[in-house]
Amino acid sequence: MSSQDAASAEPVRLQTERGPIACVYHEGKSGAGGVVFVGGTDGGFDGPANAIYAALAGDLLADGMSSLRLDFRLHVAPGDVEEGTHDILAGVAFLKEKGTGRIGLVGHSYGGAVVINAAAFSREVDAVVTLSTQTAGTALAPRIAPRPLLLVHGELDRRLPPACSRYVYERAGEPKELLILKGAKHSLRQRREELRQLLRDWLVARLRPAE
Numbered sequence: 275m276s277s278q279d280a281a282s283a284e285p286v287r288l289q290t291e292r293g294p295i296a297c298v299y300h301e302g303k304s305g306a307g308g309v310v311f312v313g314g315t316d317g318g319f320d321g322p323a324n325a326i327y328a329a330l331a332g333d334l335l336a337d338g339m340s341s342l343r344l345d346f347r348l349h350v351a352p353g354d355v356e357e358g359t360h361d362i363l364a365g366v367a368f369l370k371e372k373g374t375g376r377i378g379l380v381g382h383s384y385g386g387a388v389v390i391n392a393a394a395f396s397r398e399v400d401a402v403v404t405l406s407t408q409t410a411g412t413a414l415a416p417r418i419a420p421r422p423l424l425l426v427h428g429e430l431d432r433r434l435p436p437a438c439s440r441y442v443y444e445r446a447g448e449p450k451e452l453l454i455l456k457g458a459k460h461s462l463r464q465r466r467e468e469l470r471q472l473l474r475d476w477l478v479a480r481l482r483p484a485e
Contacts, residue, residue: 282300282301282331282332282335283298283299283300283331284298284299284300284301285297285298285299286298286299286342286368288364288365288368290360290361290364292347292357292360293347294347295344295345295346295347295361295364295365296319296344296345297319297342297343297344297345297365297368298319298331298342298343299340299341299342299343299368300331300332300334300335300340300341300342300343301340301372302334302335302337302338302339302340302341302374303338303339304372304373304374305373305374305375305483306337306338306339306340306374306375306481306483307334307339307340307374307375307376307377307378307400307477307478307481307482307483308339308340308341308342308369308372308374308375308376308377308378308481309330309334309339309340309341309342309377309378309379309380309477309481310341310342310344310362310365310366310369310377310378310379310380310389311327311330311331311341311342311343311344311380311381312344312346312358312361312362312379312380312381312382312385312388312389313327313345313346313381313382313383313385314353314382314383314384314385315346315349315350315351315352315353315383315384316349317345317346317349318345319343319344319345320343321343321380321382321405322382322383322405322406322460322461322462322463323461323462323463323465323466323469323470324461324463324466326462326466326469326470326473327341327343327380328343329470330380330470330473330474330477331343333470333474334474334477334478337474337478339477339478339481340369340372340374342365342368342369344361344362344365346358346361346385346388347361351384352384352410353384353387353388355384355387355388355391355410355411356391358384358385358387358388358391359388359391359392359395361388362379362381362388362389362392363392363395363396366379366392366396366398366399367398370398375481375483376400376401376480376481376482376483376484377398377399377400377401377481378399378400378401378402378403378477378480378481379392379393379399379401379402379403380402380403380404380405380473380477381403381404381405381407382404382405382406382407383405383406383407383408383433383434383460384408384411385404385405386404386405386406386407386408386412386425387404387407387408387409387410387411387412388411389402389403389404390402390404390407390411390412390414390415390418390423390442391411391412391414393417393418393421394414394415394417394418395414399421400421400480400481401421401422401423401424401477401480401481402418402421402422402423402424403423403424403425403426403473403476403477404423404424404425404426404439404442405426405427405462405469406426406427406428406431406433406434406438406439406460406461406462407425407427407434407438407439407442408434408438409438409441409442412441412442412445415442415445415446416445416446416447418446418447419446419447419448419449419450420447420448420449422449422450422451422480423446423449423450423451424450424451424453424476425439425442425443425450425451425452425453426439426453426455426462426469426472427439427440427452427453427454427455427458428454428455428457428458428459428460428461428462428464428465429454429455429456429457429458430457430458430459430464431458431459431460432459432460433460434460436454439452439454440452453472455468455469
């Protein structure tokens with residue numbers, strides 16, 4: 275974690291009817307974009323690729339953007355997509371209450387299905403990124419359009435093969451992008467720095483305030 279990231283991190287507990295949700299909040303400028311980051315069934319705040327969410331939170335803050343790194347209430351496998359969706363929607367509501375502008379969702383593995391589901395149910399979501407997504411729970415992917423969707427997967431993923439992201443991509447509407455990272459496995463750590471720059475650029479470009 276960078277010094278900037280550590281200085282900006284604020285522990286937050288979102289109180290909901292289904293229980294509290296632990297988060298780490300990085301507050302950007304009012305009206306600027308914001309991102310909710312979620313991991314897989316193991317939960318946690320850091321995400322894949324050697325804690326890439328912590329690094330991205332600092333990167334996005336430099337562009338004035340807020341981040342909410344959210345830990346699911348339930349850490350069970352297989353994950354409960356409905357319960358995870360509830361948690362993300364609570365995170366989106368929190369960012370909106372803070373005056374955040376456009377909001378993006380980023381989810382890894384099980385979290386990929388959850389961010390797809392959450393976007394299908396909330397028009398407050400403006401962009402979606404999945405990392406090494408599963409296919410279970412992604413039936414609502416067509417409902418993301420016309421909002422942008424980016425699917426990233428590791429070529430050498432053996433836990434959830436790249437065919438998972440290809441399947442979601444084929445069913446989703448435009449605009450959509452699919453990126454298969456050569457040499458990367460499920461955690462994507464083998465291409466961490468490339469992925470970090472890619473996600474920063476993609477999210478900043480799509481969550482800029484409307485002109």
